[in-house]
Amino acid sequence: MDTKPISFKGLRLLVVDDNLDTTKLLSVLFELDGAEVITATSASEALKINSCFQPDVLICDICLPDEDGYSLLRKIKRIDIEQGRITRVIALSAYVMDENRQYAYLAGYQKYLHKPINLDELAKAVNDLAQLQQYA
Numbered sequence: 001m002d003t004k005p006i007s008f009k010g011l012r013l014l015v016v017d018d019n020l021d022t023t024k025l026l027s028v029l030f031e032l033d034g035a036e037v038i039t040a041t042s043a044s045e046a047l048k049i050n051s052c053f054q055p056d057v058l059i060c061d062i063c064l065p066d067e068d069g070y071s072l073l074r075k076i077k078r079i080d081i082e083q084g085r086i087t088r089v090i091a092l093s094a095y096v097m098d099e100n101r102q103y104a105y106l107a108g109y110q111k112y113l114h115k116p117i118n119l120d121e122l123a124k125a126v127n128d129l130a131q132l133q134q135y136a
Contacts, residue, residue: 009034
């Protein structure tokens, strides 16, 4: 991350991706900037973590082994409604066509980034959503 728009100190991130290299990379990079990061490699694992960790921002791969990121997002949104909170969400996907991006936005993702991940773009997206989270 060449430019660090803000310190991520105190920000709680949940990174969901079945690629362990991706989760490790993102965890280390955001932790170096002060975030608290927990990772999951499946939707079911992410749901368990989400219930007790309550992230400010969820970074989620769309293609997961047990269910897709859209299904996971629907479940997290139901939990958010029950708990009266808002989780900001970023989709990561290897699908780069416009209709994939549109579908993600319609599903409720606030940001859609394609793989391979541009770390500066991801940092900016997290920063943008973290600032929204402060006013939620």
